[in-house]
Every structure is written in structure tokens, then in C-alpha cells.
Amino acid sequence: MPFADIVGHERQLASLRLALATGRLHHAYAFTGPEGVGKKTVALALAKTLHCSEAKHDFCGRCANCVKIDNHNHPDVRVVSLLPKKNDISIEQVRVLDKELSYRAFSGGKKVAVIDPAPLMNPAAQNALLKTLEEPPAGSLLILIAAGAGGLLPTLLSRCLRLSFAPLPARVVADYLISRQAMAAEPAALVAAASLGSLGRARSSDLAELAEKRKAWVAAIGNLAQGGYGARAALAEGLGKEREDAFEFLEWLRSWCRDLLIFRATGSERDICNLDAAQTIRRQSQNARVEGLLALWASMAVTEGRIRRNVNRRLALEDLLARVAGVTS
Incomplete structure (x- = not known):
């Protein structure tokens, strides 16, 4: 190859x-x-x-x-x-x-x-x-x-x-599944959307569970600004129970942040990862400032480092979610 x-x-x-x-x-x-x-x-x-x-x-x-x-x-x-x-x-x-x-x-x-x-x-x-x-x-x-x-x-x-290395656009993952994995177009599109731009994940068998998590995360992010501290604390509490859950959320959050930046820069959904949530992300991008998204991106790296150093996961995620709420409000 x-x-x-x-x-x-x-x-x-x-x-x-x-x-x-x-x-x-x-x-x-x-x-x-x-x-x-x-x-x-x-x-x-x-x-x-x-x-x-x-x-x-x-x-x-x-x-x-x-x-x-x-x-x-x-x-x-x-x-x-x-x-x-x-x-x-x-x-x-x-x-x-x-x-x-x-x-x-x-x-x-x-x-x-x-x-x-x-x-x-x-x-x-x-x-x-x-x-x-x-x-x-x-x-x-x-x-x-x-x-x-x-x-x-x-x-x-x-x-x-x-x-x-950025996540692969959903259309690229779908094309790969169709051309190299002999998958039909409709299921390929669904798998690609759930893969978060990862060919490794697209080939795995855990996508159904991840797809449900993504739906919940998209909805939760949309409610952070209105829900205030209670919404942030509840989401952080759930995500912080298991280390791998926190990392999985951070990985998705990076794809979400990247998609918002793409919408802000191009107005197009062509290269986004969360293609099945395109309308929601387009709406959220209208209130998001590029400077805030770039600051959030840096904060995600800091949060990941804190969690790897075994800092209290819930508190680390609460701090990050406060920044997320500020970006989308």
C-alpha cells in the first residue's frame, strides 16, 4: 500500500x-x-x-x-x-x-x-x-x-x-466504507457520521453505543448556556465517573469544535465530521466566535493533561464545560 x-x-x-x-x-x-x-x-x-x-x-x-x-x-x-x-x-x-x-x-x-x-x-x-x-x-x-x-x-x-492530524470528513469515511469495505451507501453514511472521522472506529463494532452518546452530547451542549451551573455539574458528574468516558467525550468535543470552526470559515458542511448533526452545529456556529473556539481548543488540551495526571475529573470537566457554555451562548 x-x-x-x-x-x-x-x-x-x-x-x-x-x-x-x-x-x-x-x-x-x-x-x-x-x-x-x-x-x-x-x-x-x-x-x-x-x-x-x-x-x-x-x-x-x-x-x-x-x-x-x-x-x-x-x-x-x-x-x-x-x-x-x-x-x-x-x-x-x-x-x-x-x-x-x-x-x-x-x-x-x-x-x-x-x-x-x-x-x-x-x-x-x-x-x-x-x-x-x-x-x-x-x-x-x-x-x-x-x-x-x-x-x-x-x-x-x-x-x-x-x-x-484532523478527523477525516464524514464523506471521506463513507467513501472508504463504500469503495473498500463494500458497504451500501446509506449504512456507510450512518457509520461515517458516528465514527468522528476515525477509520479505526468506523471499522469497529461499538458505533451504535457511540452514536447514542453523540446524540446526548449534542443535546447537552446545546443546553449548557441556559441550564447554568446545574447542567454543567450534571454533565461533568456523568462524564467523570470513568476515565475513558471523559477521554471519549473530549475526542468528540474536538470534532464538534472543529466543525464549528469549519462552518464559521466556510459556511459549508462538506468537511465536517458530525454530518448528521449539521443543522444543529450550523445554528450553534452562528453564536460562536473564532477566538472563543480557539481558546476552547487550547483548554481541551489542558483538560486532557489534567485528567491524565489524575486531577479530579469532575472538576476538570466542569471548568471546561463552563468555557463551552461561553462559546455557544
């Missing part, structure tokens, strides 16, 4: 391909964006491009190196993730990675490391990685994958070239 077969993210792919063609690939990248939109796919595609024996500045997906990378057993490509029964990525994992990056590549290309999800590195691990980034081993490439900047040290991010 060459770059041309990757769904969406044309700007990000063009940037990476230009860097490959000109020999100006950065030593470290941070790929940020919602879960399941393709960040890891692009990271591994870049790794395959650096090691593919059949294509130049691209990858074939069929040669021995490409297959080994897909199977996670290539000696020069390492994916660091959460170990079973662990709550974070440890300093020991980072130290092992640092040692591996110092070795010369077996295949003659670069040593590539992907850390996913990077915000799960504990503070000691992040500080250890910072030392690696300050003096990167020759011939190495490091890619951090994260839903957002929350949970990552600013000094760590400052040493990475950041590529932001």
Missing part, C-alpha cells in the same frame, strides 16, 4: 514526502490528533518508506522489509507502547530504546522508533527521552503519537516537528 492509498491527510503526507525527496527529514516528529484517524498508519508508512527495497521515497507494502514492519518484527523499527498490566510507559522502556537507537541500522536505513501513545510515558521516562532528543543518535528517527499535547512535557514537544 503506497502513500497514495492512505486515506486522507494529504497535507501531512505531502510534507513528509517533500522532506524525503529533499533529504530534510527531521530527527523527531510529534503526530497529534484524535484516536484512530491514521497517525500510527502514517508513522509506519514513513518507516516502510525508509526501508522499502522496491520503491524510492515511497513503499510497496510487499517486500520483505515492508512485511516485517507490518508484522512488528523489523530489527530497525521499534514500536514502544504500554506493556500488559502496566499503567504507564516506564523509564526502563525508554532506556532500552535509547540503547537500540545508538546501534547502526541492520538494513542500512534509519533506526526508527514510534512511541504510541506518547502521553502515557511517566515523567521520568519523558525526561529520559528528552536527553535522547537533545543529542539524537545519528541515523535515527523518533515519532511520538498522541491525541493532543496534554500529558507531554513542553520541552519534549519543542524538540519535535509537530504534524497535526
Whole structure:
């Protein structure tokens, strides 16, 4: 599967391909964006491009190196993730990675490391990685994958070239389901709307539950300004019971905020994620100011970081929902 077969993210792919063609690939990248939109796919595609024996500045997906990378057993490509029964990525994992990056590549290309999800590195691990980034081993490439900047040290991010990945428009997800998954047009449109711009989620079996949650969230957001503190407290209480519920809501809220910005900028629903709620979002966008939406976007990253640091989830969400109410009032 060459770059041309990757769904969406044309700007990000063009940037990476230009860097490959000109020999100006950065030593470290941070790929940020919602879960399941393709960040890891692009990271591994870049790794395959650096090691593919059949294509130049691209990858074939069929040669021995490409297959080994897909199977996670290539000696020069390492994916660091959460170990079973662990709550974070440890300093020991980072130290092992640092040692591996110092070795010369077996295949003659670069040593590539992907850390996913990077915000799960504990503070000691992040500080250890910072030392690696300050003096990167020759011939190495490091890619951090994260839903957002929350949970990552600013000094760590400052040493990475950041590529932001947006949710895929609902129409793009629907086209993928129709052309590559042989799904009929009507169910594809429904699944695409519920996927929040994520191909990974579109292929999962949990969309019915998420679709119901989205309907409830759209309605709740619309009532925040009129409902006052009581409405915010009730929503925060429900969302804060489980950590994953809070993260799922934050992911949806990013897609909602992005859709409002698109409506404000273009007046069109062509590229929005929540296509089935287009009329509601169009109405909400009329009262939303761009400055307020951008401030809200930054607040979501702060809230995510607070929750990852085990700050009281309900209070963190209450603060965020107060900003949401201010944007839509």
C-alpha cells in the first residue's frame, strides 16, 4: 500500500514526502490528533518508506522489509507502547530504546522508533527521552503519537516537528466504507457520521453505543448556556465517573469544535465530521466566535493533561464545560 492509498491527510503526507525527496527529514516528529484517524498508519508508512527495497521515497507494502514492519518484527523499527498490566510507559522502556537507537541500522536505513501513545510515558521516562532528543543518535528517527499535547512535557514537544492530524470528513469515511469495505451507501453514511472521522472506529463494532452518546452530547451542549451551573455539574458528574468516558467525550468535543470552526470559515458542511448533526452545529456556529473556539481548543488540551495526571475529573470537566457554555451562548 503506497502513500497514495492512505486515506486522507494529504497535507501531512505531502510534507513528509517533500522532506524525503529533499533529504530534510527531521530527527523527531510529534503526530497529534484524535484516536484512530491514521497517525500510527502514517508513522509506519514513513518507516516502510525508509526501508522499502522496491520503491524510492515511497513503499510497496510487499517486500520483505515492508512485511516485517507490518508484522512488528523489523530489527530497525521499534514500536514502544504500554506493556500488559502496566499503567504507564516506564523509564526502563525508554532506556532500552535509547540503547537500540545508538546501534547502526541492520538494513542500512534509519533506526526508527514510534512511541504510541506518547502521553502515557511517566515523567521520568519523558525526561529520559528528552536527553535522547537533545543529542539524537545519528541515523535515527523518533515519532511520538498522541491525541493532543496534554500529558507531554513542553520541552519534549519543542524538540519535535509537530504534524497535526484532523478527523477525516464524514464523506471521506463513507467513501472508504463504500469503495473498500463494500458497504451500501446509506449504512456507510450512518457509520461515517458516528465514527468522528476515525477509520479505526468506523471499522469497529461499538458505533451504535457511540452514536447514542453523540446524540446526548449534542443535546447537552446545546443546553449548557441556559441550564447554568446545574447542567454543567450534571454533565461533568456523568462524564467523570470513568476515565475513558471523559477521554471519549473530549475526542468528540474536538470534532464538534472543529466543525464549528469549519462552518464559521466556510459556511459549508462538506468537511465536517458530525454530518448528521449539521443543522444543529450550523445554528450553534452562528453564536460562536473564532477566538472563543480557539481558546476552547487550547483548554481541551489542558483538560486532557489534567485528567491524565489524575486531577479530579469532575472538576476538570466542569471548568471546561463552563468555557463551552461561553462559546455557544
